Amino acid sequence: MNESEWRQTYGVSGSEKLPLVTIIAINWNYGAYLLTALRSAVAQDYPALEIIVLDNGSDDDSPVLIKTFVEEHPQVRFIELSRNLGQLGAAHHIVTQHRISGDFVSFLDTDDFLFPHFISHHVRAHMLVNNRVGVSTGDTLQVDRHGTIVAGNMPHWWKASNANRPGWADVQIPTQHDTPRPLAMTLIPPSQRRWCWYPGTSIVYRRRNIERLMSAIRDPIEVKFALDTSAAPFCHAEGGSIMLNEPLSGYRVHGRNSSVTAPQLQYFDSGRVSFETGNKRQERWFRKNIRKKQTA
Template identity: 25%
Template sequence: MNQNLLVSIIINNYNYGSFIAEAIDSALNQTYSPIEVIVVDDGSTDNSREIIASYGDKIIPVLKKNGGQASAYNAGVAATSGEIICFLDSDDFFLPEKVALVVKVFQANSEIGWCFNTVKLIDDKTNQELGLTRQSGVGKCDFRDSVINGTSLYVPPSSGLCFRRSLLAQILPIPEVFINGADGYPMKAAPVLSPGFMFEQALTIMRVHGDNNSTYRQDRPQLQTKNILTAYFLRAKFPQLAKVCNRMFAKGLSAYWKYKVIYVRYGVPYQGHRKSIADYFTLLSLLEKIEIILRAIYYSFPQKATNSINLALK
């Protein structure tokens, strides 16, 4: 592999004018070169675009109408030229050595298609560390067999994800129904398609603030309904993920029974929810349908289900 391979950093932004400059600066100030920084603004109505314009030709701006996070990722990738592509949310930032370490891993391991790293969470107001994201491995990892057998993985959020272009080409486009949480699609697809690498050290900082969509938001359980859409689109394209998707769908279905709609963002329901559920069931065998219904009942009443099982086993 070329020792000076180009790395593309995609920053997706919507109304995070108070954060975006630090995200851009962290991308531009990487110890590695060459890099290109693509900043996708998804129709912001605050001062984001003025900030983006102030960087001139240091970055590649992609200014689009509001379409949601998945559409921003798709537009950003289309504007890249790099062999390695890294995602960065505009309210997060990279540590200076991140890209250099990621490139070193890709160069040393020609067979891997993805490289993920731990993300450190900090309180935006106090700058206090709140913890680290969990992940399912350290170093070189090959989860293909375990994922096919139904093992769910702990994978960092979008700002901890980097991909080889050739692997990302197999995954994209991300279905644009995902207004938020679009990272769930590539992060779950990548480990079943290719070996990868997980950094134990935190190379990305995620801010926890009042406008996070789901991180540290215990007040938004209705967002679990989005598992239905994630499961449907993943299983339709990657049938080898069937077992993982069935469990994900069951969790989403249990939430749907409570909230009656699928939420793609807090307060924003997905209008095609009934069809998505019906379409998913058409992909299933009778045994899978029964298993999903039982799992959804269990997820809806976990303590009652556990008590009943324990009583039956006595």
């Protein structure tokens, strides 16, 4: 699909060049799921993509799988590390040590996967809202190790009918088709401080905000620190968030997930009861880094 066809399909008028989106796949020992994730990245119907895959010092067959995949898809750039920096550490390495060109950045966990229209729906929302929002997030289907759907969406506090959501705006944004179609989304103000995003892979960030974040933190970064725990609140504070309430990706539950959310199935054990303590430790570390940056 070229840019003109994309605009016609998704109802976004204009003649300016579409924003480039960088998909960064960060992998560590996910050889069992890796190719599904990478194939979902190259299968995106959005025409302006940069794709980077980083291997975090895996000791399974991941490096071989990635090298073979890159040979078949030479548009994909491969960065191989000799040791595991963790998810946040790897993201910090890519942003500070390598060149990324996208106006927006999507971090793909290689145990998850994207639906073909994932990037298109996020970019369309940003272009139609046009208010420099820092983050967009979309719902996700939960799947098991084998890819079988085990839950239709992610449970979150704000989905409760009595949830207190001051400043949130449920809006209908018209597309720019000949016959406009209303797109339902939620605009969340920067004043919202409670966690309100779907996990990891489901989030797209403005690159400028990610670069500010990564320039504000310093090594050492604990291997267990998750990217979205720091990135989503930081980027949200600089423009708010767009919430797309339709599933746009698959979130695989297999026992090594860092998200606090577990499937809504009594018989299904995610292997993680809660990461609340770890998140608080990361928050303290991050605030300390930010203070050092501001006083330097």
